[in-house]
Amino acid sequence: MSDTVIFAISLGVTALGLLISWGLYRRRGAASGLRGAAWSLVPLAAAMTGVTGFLADLAFSPAKWAGVAVAGLAVLLYLTSGAMLSRRGGAGGRAVERGGAASAASGGAAPAPKSKGRAVEKARPAGLDPEMAEIEEILRNRGIK
Secondary structure, three states: OOHHHHHHHHHHHHHHHHHHHHHHHHHHOHHHHHHHHHHHOHHHHHHHHOHHHHHHHHHOOHHHHHHHHHHHHHHHHHHHHHHHHHHHOOOOOOHHHHHHHHHHHOOOOOOOOOOOHHHHHHHOOOOOOHHHHHHHHHHHHOOOO
């Protein structure tokens, strides 16, 4: 499309939006009217900066759509690899550094660090929720319960 046609369409859309914004101003007040006027000026600004021409070229160009598809595929592959790395042992291969060669040979799972959680597991009565037992342990340590 030529620049003149794009500018004329954008000017028409802006004028229609300003007319609707004036109606909003009369019915709902100044804040709604100003907000409508701001949105109404966006098509004119896009035409004046060349964004509209870029979008029109994008919409009607198969080569550019192929580029968008390739970019989408790249993002999909990147996200898939991140999910695969997090399932393998977390933190992208740092399991070998933490756990040594034995950990790497067993699939990358590092040994779990010792924590107070084990004491909570031993001390809790049967049938108590593990999260509640942990909260009770914290309260006991602080002398609240």
